[in-house]
Amino acid sequence: MAVTLGKRKRDAYNLGVERKHSTADSDSEALQAIFRRAFEAKFEPLVGAPPPEHEIPNALPKPEEEDEESDWEGIESNDGEVVEVVEHPALDNLRDRATKEEMKAFMSSNPPPTTPKTTSTAKQKPKPMEEDSSEAANIKNDLALQRLLKESHLLDPSSSFSPSGTNRHKATDLRLRSLGSKASIMTQEKMPLSHRKGIIAKASEKEEKRRREAKENGIILEKVAMKKSAEGKRERGVGGPAVGKFRGGTLKLTKRDVASIEGPKRGGAKGKRGGRR
Structure with missing residues (x-):
């Protein structure tokens, strides 16, 4: 009987040490769960927070004296169903944007493109300094x-x-x-x-010599461009007379100027006098 009692005492001691570690862990988890509930009640729920593995019982653990008498059955765990809520606001924004673009493309009168747009994100590599210096030298040469x-x-x-x-x-x-x-x-x-x-x-003598030598050697040259003499009325100064020439303070008129002023003369019929009828 003593042997069995000794064994039960050693088993009870080991169970007590394990029970102390488990109670300490459960107390820390209970405190964290209480603080999380208080924070979520006042503010928004934490995004990406891991769901609790098991529910914390509200009842306080029994004293060690009562637990020693009962047989050890392991750590109790409630396998109840835990509802996990996951929100993805970024995906909702992408869907709203996609729906807006689709609606805009649907309402437009332009036909849809046959090939999708491809945006090239590859940036051009900067040219080394040696190539720039060589290009500048080539251009200069x-x-x-x-x-x-x-x-x-x-x-x-x-x-x-x-x-x-x-x-x-x-x-x-x-x-x-x-x-x-x-x-x-x-x-x-x-x-x-x-x-x-x-x-x-x-210059004219030099051009004539060049053409004569080309003709002797059988070389065909371009045609001589004939320059037209500028013929036109002489420009008169502002305020000057439109007829005749003004020299020495006197206006001199020629017969042509006088005829242009008087105009054509009207001659009567031969042998008849002009008069009243």
Whole structure:
């Protein structure tokens, strides 16, 4: 009998230690459940909070003396059905937006697209600095080559590549003309008449020589563009006379001016006098 009593005492001691741990855990869970109920009663329920695994009994645990006498049957658990409520407000917003877009597409008169819209999220990779520097160098070299080809006829084989004197002015004129300048900087508006006549005679002589050499060598050139002489009435100053010439404070009229003023004369029939009837 003593042996059995000793065994029951050791078993009761082990059961008491386990019961203490279980009661401590259940007390902490009960406190958390009470605080959660109070918070949800005052505010909105917590989103994503895990549902309680089991309901906490309202009755307080029995004292240890009464539990020692009863047989140990394990931890009691209520397997009642727990209702879990999960809300997804983001999905509702997406559905509302989709319904609005569908309604707008349905009410529009345009036909629906056959292919869905694909939005490319891939961003263009920035070019490295080496490629940018090489492109800038290539563009600079291209511009220099174009300028050299345009001005190559101005360079003398014996001289340097940098033009000087008249060639420099001609090169500047070519660059300005390529940029869109209408008038050449080589043309002078005001100069003595003898100089202008000499320049025109020299240009015409040079053109005639070029055409003669081309004709001798069998080269066909363009046709000579005939310039029309500007014929028209001379512009008169504001306030001047419309007929005749005003010189030295006197107005001089020619016979033509007088005839234009008087108009055509009316001549009578031959052998008859004009008079009253």
